[in-house]
Amino acid sequence: MKHKVKVTVIGKKLYPELQKQYCADPEAGACPCYNEGDEFVFFRDDSRDDFWHMGLNTLTKTDGDPDSVAGGPSRPFCSEAWDAISRYIYAGLEGGSIMKSWMKEENTMIACCSDGTRPVVFRIERIDYEED
Numbered sequence: 387m388k389h390k391v392k393v394t395v396i397g398k399k400l401y402p403e404l405q406k407q408y409c410a411d412p413e414a415g416a417c418p419c420y421n422e423g424d425e426f427v428f429f430r431d432d433s434r435d436d437f438w439h440m441g442l443n444t445l446t447k448t449d450g451d452p453d454s455v456a457g458g459p460s461r462p463f464c465s466e467a468w469d470a471i472s473r474y475i476y477a478g479l480e481g482g483s484i485m486k487s488w489m490k491e492e493n494t495m496i497a498c499c500s501d502g503t504r505p506v507v508f509r510i511e512r513i514d515y516e517e518d
Contacts, residue, residue: 390513391428391478393444393457393471395420396496397507404503417504419456419464424448426457430479437476440468467499471508478512 406412425447428436440462452458474495486492493512498505
């Protein structure tokens with residue numbers, strides 16, 4: 387049995403009142419790195435190690451410009467997002483339970499980046515498959 391991990395952007399939040407109060411650019415706006423609906427697939431095997439490369443070129447679906455999306459062909463994942471979700475991606479790639487007893491399905495986790503004024507929410511899913 388092999389394992390891959392699918393990451394989907396399921397939400398983007400924006401707290402303009404916090405940006406106005408705390409940010410150097412009070413009009414910074416929503417996160418420019420991801421789009422709601424973006425999908426990424428991670429592999430870690432003899433021919434490919436997307437975890438080691440922080441998700442570079444894992445983007446499989448976007449409504450935006452792939453070259454401007456973190457995880458596309460030009461940029462690895464944003465460091466704030468990577469810090470928040472990489473542990474779940476690694477656990478899934480190794481075939482582990484991502485969040486047993488917390489989520490309805492132990493192969494799935496919902497997490498968000500730590501940007502307090504414009505967090506991005508991710509669904510992380512371990513997908514089990516047979517080797518071809």
